[in-house]
Amino acid sequence: MIKWDEQKDVVIIGSGLSGLSAAIEANQAGASVVVFEKMKVTGGNTRISDGGVAASNNYLQKKRGIEDSPVLFYEDMMRAGLGLNHPELVKVVAEQASEAIDWTRDTLGVKYLDRLDRFGGHSVARCLTTRRHSGADFIKAQSTLLKQKGVEIRTRCLLTRLQTDSQGGVNGVQIRSDYIFPDNNSGIVRNIHANRAVILATGGFGNDIQFRMIQNPGLDVSVSSTNHRGATAEGLIAALELKAAPVHLSWIQLGPWGCADEKGFGRGASFASYSVYQAGILVDPATGHRIINEWADRRRRCEAIFKAGHICVGIVDADGAEVAAESLKHCLKQGYVKPFSTLTELASAFEMPDGQLEMTVKNYNHRIGKGESDPLGKPLIQGAKLLVQPPFYAIRLWPKIHYTSGGVGINSKAQVIDLNNRPIPYLFAAGEACGGIHGASRLGNCSLTECIVFGRIAGQQAAAINPRHLD
Numbered sequence: 001m002i003k004w005d006e007q008k009d010v011v012i013i014g015s016g017l018s019g020l021s022a023a024i025e026a027n028q029a030g031a032s033v034v035v036f037e038k039m040k041v042t043g044g045n046t047r048i049s050d051g052g053v054a055a056s057n058n059y060l061q062k063k064r065g066i067e068d069s070p071v072l073f074y075e076d077m078m079r080a081g082l083g084l085n086h087p088e089l090v091k092v093v094a095e096q097a098s099e100a101i102d103w104t105r106d107t108l109g110v111k112y113l114d115r116l117d118r119f120g121g122h123s124v125a126r127c128l129t130t131r132r133h134s135g136a137d138f139i140k141a142q143s144t145l146l147k148q149k150g151v152e153i154r155t156r157c158l159l160t161r162l163q164t165d166s167q168g169g170v171n172g173v174q175i176r177s178d179y180i181f182p183d184n185n186s187g188i189v190r191n192i193h194a195n196r197a198v199i200l201a202t203g204g205f206g207n208d209i210q211f212r213m214i215q216n217p218g219l220d221v222s223v224s225s226t227n228h229r230g231a232t233a234e235g236l237i238a239a240l241e242l243k244a245a246p247v248h249l250s251w252i253q254l255g256p257w258g259c260a261d262e263k264g265f266g267r268g269a270s271f272a273s274y275s276v277y278q279a280g281i282l283v284d285p286a287t288g289h290r291i292i293n294e295w296a297d298r299r300r301r302c303e304a305i306f307k308a309g310h311i312c313v314g315i316v317d318a319d320g321a322e323v324a325a326e327s328l329k330h331c332l333k334q335g336y337v338k339p340f341s342t343l344t345e346l347a348s349a350f351e352m353p354d355g356q357l358e359m360t361v362k363n364y365n366h367r368i369g370k371g372e373s374d375p376l377g378k379p380l381i382q383g384a385k386l387l388v389q390p391p392f393y394a395i396r397l398w399p400k401i402h403y404t405s406g407g408v409g410i411n412s413k414a415q416v417i418d419l420n421n422r423p424i425p426y427l428f429a430a431g432e433a434c435g436g437i438h439g440a441s442r443l444g445n446c447s448l449t450e451c452i453v454f455g456r457i458a459g460q461q462a463a464a465i466n467p468r469h470l471d
């Protein structure tokens, strides 16, 4: 018999974008809500993210007359995911993404830059970025709103177990309050009854070396990660212990824009992502040749670098670098990005074979100018930029663990499904804690979007359950 210390209608684990979106919706629907967060600081990976979201028919696309559709968005996600994605979940994201962005703008007051990006694998420019270029914009706005509504976010509270009733339905959580990450014996054990439901919004496990090596032994301590320290698997394990369906756990995504000279995500990755891959080229220094369509999805770009077998060089000219001027300034100061007056100087600094880089760039520019097709399959006529304006900037790139596509299985109501594909009663999940939406490869900016869409669904669904109050 569990001794309950407290009760709330909806108990949410994790204070990232998915958890806080769920909290706002559940509170709005009249439920009492508490959010538990194991770290000292709220926001998880969301807080350190770039704050980029993707949606077809979003308000900026409409303003600029860019044609797009949920069907095209859906097809792009499925193509990158190699069709492993669960179609019904992708459909929900593609269809609700634009409304989700409007919700963040109109209900939360999040502001976006007047800029649309086209990241690898997206057929059109459909990505928006928050004004401060950071997911902290979401966390700040959501935390403020929740505080106004009297919803508590309790930090240093680790979920250690999902509690169940005699029928196997989830009826609460065991946590350790005053927990000090990563000491799993720290803190005080408490049990919180969930009158309506529990929502798992515990994010990914990119920094859980033991758990990720169970999925892929190659991803050992030598492979660095862009994630926050707390991106570890305890929440996921608690759900797996209840026989939640594990989905795509070994599809761990690496980012092709990882800066080889900087720890974590950093500004180099931002520069490479927003500038180099959008307006420049990726070159193997051993040959001086391009190695991939720079607009391909992340998995394909990483594979190309791994195939080269050594650090590759991202190159962009002064015009292409302008879009990421702030990151560039920082990276030049730190030496992560190097400027060169000529391509010959750049080639020589990276010991490329004589004349090869110059030839590569000449051919590339020629094809763009003539509207010719690219042997590597890049659709050059769709806005590829000439590399002509010095200085030319170079950054050393090597993939880093960025995103865990796998997690617990959910259905389109955000209910966690079990090994027999049946919902586990009173348990919901959203965000990176779930698997199935992105399949083999997530397209850039689709995670934060999905966190909002499924976080909101989870909150609404959880609050709609009839309460099971303690006597």
Ligand SMILES: Cc1cc2nc3c(=O)[nH]c(=O)nc-3n(C[C@H](O)[C@H](O)[C@H](O)COP(=O)(O)OP(=O)(O)OC[C@H]3O[C@@H](n4cnc5c(N)ncnc54)[C@H](O)[C@@H]3O)c2cc1C
Pocket: 013, 014, 015, 016, 017, 018, 019, 036, 037, 038, 039, 042, 043, 044, 045, 046, 047, 048, 049, 050, 051, 052, 053, 135, 157, 158, 159, 160, 201, 202, 203, 204, 226, 227, 228, 230, 231, 232, 233, 234, 235, 265, 266, 402, 403, 430, 431, 432, 433, 444, 445, 446, 447, 448, 449, 451
């Ligand atoms: C550097 C970086 C940049 C990125 N940029 C983008 C971007 O621009 N666009 C995009 O779409 N995606 C981006 N991503 C991916 C995206 O940020 C994440 O996938 C997303 O924020 C996940 O949100 P979430 O709510 O699921 O989890 P998180 O935001 O990670 O939140 C989960 C929270 O749960 C807590 N938690 C975990 N386990 C427990 C437990 N047992 N008990 C209590 N609390 C627990 C964690 O500490 C964490 O705070 C980026 C990721 C990184 C690392």
